[in-house]
Amino acid sequence: MARSDTRYREAYNRxxxxxxTLRVGDDMPSETRLGETAGVSRTVIRRCLSRLAELGVxxxxxxxxxxxxxxxxGDRIAVPDAGSDTSDLEQRFLDWVLRFDVPANTALSVxxxxxxxxxxxxxxxxxxxxxxRFGLVTRRPEGGWRLLGFTKSxxxxxxxxxxxxxxxxxxxxxxxxxxxxxxxxxxxxxxxHLRLRAHIDTDFHxxxxxxxxxxxxxxxxxxxxxxxxxxxxxxxxxxxxxxxDKTEEKTRNAAAIDEHLAIIEALEAxxxxxxxxxxxxxxxxxxxxxxxxxxxxxxx
Amino acid sequence: MARSDTRYREAYNRxxxxxxTLRVGDDMPSETRLGETAGVSRTVIRRCLSRLAELGVxxxxxxxxxxxxxxxxGDRIAVPDAGSDTSDLEQRFLDWVLRFDVPANTALSVxxxxxxxxxxxxxxxxxxxxxxRFGLVTRRPEGGWRLLGFTKSxxxxxxxxxxxxxxxxxxxxxxxxxxxxxxxxxxxxxxxHLRLRAHIDTDFHxxxxxxxxxxxxxxxxxxxxxxxxxxxxxxxxxxxxxxxDKTEEKTRNAAAIDEHLAIIEALEAxxxxxxxxxxxxxxxxxxxxxxxxxxxxxxx
DNA sequence: ATGCTGCACTTAATAATTTAATACACTGTT
DNA sequence: AACAGTGTATTAAATTATTAAGTGCAGCAT
Numbered sequence: 001m002a003r004s005d006t007r008y009r010e011a012y013n014r015x016x017x018x019x020x021t022l023r024v025g026d027d028m029p030s031e032t033r034l035g036e037t038a039g040v041s042r043t044v045i046r047r048c049l050s051r052l053a054e055l056g057v058x059x060x061x062x063x064x065x066x067x068x069x070x071x072x073x074g075d076r077i078a079v080p081d082a083g084s085d086t087s088d089l090e091q092r093f094l095d096w097v098l099r100f101d102v103p104a105n106t107a108l109s110v111x112x113x114x115x116x117x118x119x120x121x122x123x124x125x126x127x128x129x130x131x132x133r134f135g136l137v138t139r140r141p142e143g144g145w146r147l148l149g150f151t152k153s154x155x156x157x158x159x160x161x162x163x164x165x166x167x168x169x170x171x172x173x174x175x176x177x178x179x180x181x182x183x184x185x186x187x188x189x190x191x192x193h194l195r196l197r198a199h200i201d202t203d204f205h206x207x208x209x210x211x212x213x214x215x216x217x218x219x220x221x222x223x224x225x226x227x228x229x230x231x232x233x234x235x236x237x238x239x240x241x242x243x244x245d246k247t248e249e250k251t252r253n254a255a256a257i258d259e260h261l262a263i264i265e266a267l268e269a270x271x272x273x274x275x276x277x278x279x280x281x282x283x284x285x286x287x288x289x290x291x292x293x294x295x296x297x298x299x300x
Numbered sequence: 301m302a303r304s305d306t307r308y309r310e311a312y313n314r315x316x317x318x319x320x321t322l323r324v325g326d327d328m329p330s331e332t333r334l335g336e337t338a339g340v341s342r343t344v345i346r347r348c349l350s351r352l353a354e355l356g357v358x359x360x361x362x363x364x365x366x367x368x369x370x371x372x373x374g375d376r377i378a379v380p381d382a383g384s385d386t387s388d389l390e391q392r393f394l395d396w397v398l399r400f401d402v403p404a405n406t407a408l409s410v411x412x413x414x415x416x417x418x419x420x421x422x423x424x425x426x427x428x429x430x431x432x433r434f435g436l437v438t439r440r441p442e443g444g445w446r447l448l449g450f451t452k453s454x455x456x457x458x459x460x461x462x463x464x465x466x467x468x469x470x471x472x473x474x475x476x477x478x479x480x481x482x483x484x485x486x487x488x489x490x491x492x493h494l495r496l497r498a499h500i501d502t503d504f505h506x507x508x509x510x511x512x513x514x515x516x517x518x519x520x521x522x523x524x525x526x527x528x529x530x531x532x533x534x535x536x537x538x539x540x541x542x543x544x545d546k547t548e549e550k551t552r553n554a555a556a557i558d559e560h561l562a563i564i565e566a567l568e569a570x571x572x573x574x575x576x577x578x579x580x581x582x583x584x585x586x587x588x589x590x591x592x593x594x595x596x597x598x599x600x
Numbered sequence: 601a602t603g604c605t606g607c608a609c610t611t612a613a614t615a616a617t618t619t620a621a622t623a624c625a626c627t628g629t630t
Numbered sequence: 631a632a633c634a635g636t637g638t639a640t641t642a643a644a645t646t647a648t649t650a651a652g653t654g655c656a657g658c659a660t
Contacts, residue, residue, distance in 0.1 A: 002649030003613035030604055041442075041652045042605090063604055063659075111642050121643090122614070125422075126429035133430045135525035142341075142621070143643050154525075161526040168464045225435035225454075226461040226530070302618030303644035330635055341621045342636090363628085363635055411611050421612090422645070442652070443612050604659080611652070621642070627635085 009079045011038045012048045016071050019057060028058065028065035051077070086119055089127055091236065093117065097147065098240040104154075108137065108145040134233060155294055159287035162234050163280070165227050166218065170263065170279040173221045174272035183268075185217040190264045197257050200250065207253035212239060214260050238290060245293035252289065259285065309379045311340045312348045319357060319371050328358065328365035351377070386419055389427055391536070393417065397447065398540040404454070408437065408445040434533060455594055459587035462534050463580070465527050466518065470563065470579045473521045474572035483568075485517040490564045497557050500550065507553040512539055514560050538590060545593035552589060559585065 015038055019028075028034070035045045053060040057071055096102070096116070108128070114121045128145050131137045135154075140146045148154065176182050192210060196203060212235060219231050259282040266275035315338055319328075328334070335345045353360040357371050396402070396416070408428070414421045428445050431437045435454075440446045448454065476482050492510060496503060512535060519531050559582040566575035 002615065002647085003651080005650060007651070032604070039441075043651050043653085046605095047650090062606090109642065120614075122422075122425075126425060129426035129429040130433045133433045133529055135529065141339075144621090157524045157526060161524055164464060164468045222460075224457045224461055226457060229433055229435065230526070302616085302646065303620080305619060307620070332635070343620050343622085346636095347619090362637090409611065420645075444652090602660085604657105606655105606657085608655090609653085611650100613650080614648085616647075617645085619642100619644080621640100623640075624638090626637075628633105629635100630631100630633085 004080070006080060007040060008044050008047050009077050011040045011044050012051060012077050013079065014038045015045070015048045015052070016057075016075055019052070019067055019071050022067045024067050024069060026067050028067065030063070086123055089117060089119055089123070090232070093127070093131075094233070094236045095240070097149065098237070098244075102147055104147060104149060104151045106147045107140065108147055110144065134230070136233075150294065152291065152294060155290050156287070158234065158237065159283070159290055161230070162238070163283045163287070165222075165230065165234075166215070166283060167276055167279055169219045169222045170267070170275050171272055173218055173267055174270055174275050176221055180221070182217055182221050185220075186264050186267060189214055189217060190261065190268075193257050193261050193264070197254070197261075200254050200257070204250040204253045207256065208239065208243060211242070211256065211260075218263075238286065241290055241293045245289065247292075255285065256282070304380070306380060307340060308344050308347050309377050311338045311344050312351060312377050313379065314338045315345070315348045315352070316357075316371050316375055319352070319367055322367045324367050324369060326367050328367065330363070386423055389417060389419055389423070390532070393427070393431075394533070394536045395540070397449065398537070398544075402447055404447060404449060404451045406447045407440065408447055410444065434530070436533070450594065452591065452594060455590050456587070458534065458537065459583070459590055461530070462538070463583040463587070465522075465530065465534075466515070466583060467576055467579055469519045469522045470567070470575050471572055473518055474567055474570060474575050476521055480521070482517060482521050485520075486564050486567060489514055489517060490561065490568075493557050493561050493564070497554070497561075500554050500557070504550040504553045507556065508539065508543060511542070511556065511560075518563075538586065541590055541593045545589065547592075555585065556582070 015034060018034075018037065022028070029037075031042045031045045031049070034048075035042050038045065038048075049058065049060050049065065052058045055075055056068055057075060059066050059068055093113075110121050110124050110128070113119075113124050117124070119127075128137050132139070132145075136149045137145050137147055173182055189210070193214075196206060196210060215235060216231075219227070259278065262278040263275055263282060266278050315334060318334075318337065322328070329337075331342045331345045331349070334348075335342050338345065338348075349358065349360050349365065352358045355375055356368055357375060359366050359368055393413075410421050410424050410428070413419075413424050417424070419427075428437050432439065432445075436449050437445050437447055473482055489510070493514075496506060496510060515535060516531075519527070559578065562578040563575055563582060566578050
């Protein structure tokens, strides 16, 4: 019924490993210094030292701390395994929403999500609070959360917003200095697009990865913390919806390749206007595709 | 040590008020129906009915519930006063940051913020989690949160992002249909700008409000949930920084009035290109002002 | 003087606890 | 039988309590 002592356990093992580098009789560094090396506060260090003294690994009296014996594997302390990564919660959550086609206005139970994603409840609450800033979820008056996403209006607004960001990125790219990494990336992408176009009949499903790489390259020109967060969400959503809308996938992808190439060529010619126009065209197609993929799933 | 029963208390008083509309001996509606009218679940309704029965206001046996006597003021139950509004936490928080000029990289203590803003800790955590999506705060590895904002790079990226959104809004405004409310708003704004320009020597400090109205009008043309959230934050930050940078406030405001008028005129002439150009000019000035106001405060 | 420790106090993470919502079976009535 | 309502059990959400961890300061030893 309180916070876990994982921090202490990890620090303890780290200190123990440090002891192995000492020789019996050696003096240990100060608490402050140990804290710095282990990356924890003195409070935790003192707990570690207490245990070390109890096990007879060290003697400890005030500032006099000496190694009494070489630590054995039995001295180590068990660390509860970290639990599934909490960092990619966003990816997994959106994946879940899109894969199971969770309909708009579904009530989200923190308790249930906590179990399915194996993440503590309070982290989920924070995560959902973050998503609510993107308008993906909202609080229910009777408590808990509600999924908002993937109605028609959502898709339209998302597409529009994406267009604004991406057209801006294209404009910036056109004016990027010659030594900017984007140019070599675009050269590579151009070659890969041409290669895929030659084998489009069989390899058309490989376009998805190429698409992601292309848009990432373009957007990487704009270094902006406010857009960065959005891009992740946006690309995930578009990515998944494309993967499922299997209607005319081959033709769609072939067309998209040409659209990408048009943008790349305009950029390489440093023709900002042409690049913007080509991008606008491509984004328009994207929006249509996203909307029609929604229509196939539900009528939200 | 558990959640509050405010929901029950409020529901109880509501049900009591409903009882007053009945006559002694009347039958009460079903639990489900009462729940619907009071906006709570049956669980709460049953608690309410229990108390009503205890106080002898009603008789209750299964589905037989009758009003025994007219409720008196003494039957009401005390409701803990709501506590300071939690809805404007964002406004108050940003206000606090900007007013006290909280420096970048300051550690934010949830406990302390909870006291200063009189808001439960868990709500603050959710709030901060939301702000972290905007890149305003971030988690510290050792726990808690850290304020990121108001370095030079932050101001630059914020300005750039604002420009992207606002230029897009201007483009949309130029193509808004004649019956769109923005046109009458712009006409009003135009008049108010001219009026203020005539008395700029004495009333220059009134520009701040006008500025906010102007940008709000422009941005209201774009109906997009993703931009809406950002606009609130952006306008607050710009708003406050302008208020404090008192250097040459009069000249700055006079110049800004002319810039606004140029945008308005171009829009009224439906000249999208000219409007964009004028807006770009204005946003450039804004950015410079924001940056120089930072320089006066600190060197973050 | 300076760095280290002892100690007290504050804060953060997390589980426990109570309130509230919900699902389902049962019952009486038409 | 169908339906609306209630009794009851299960589950979830909000909020507090509790423990772990961080932080600051006074005093002490070198």
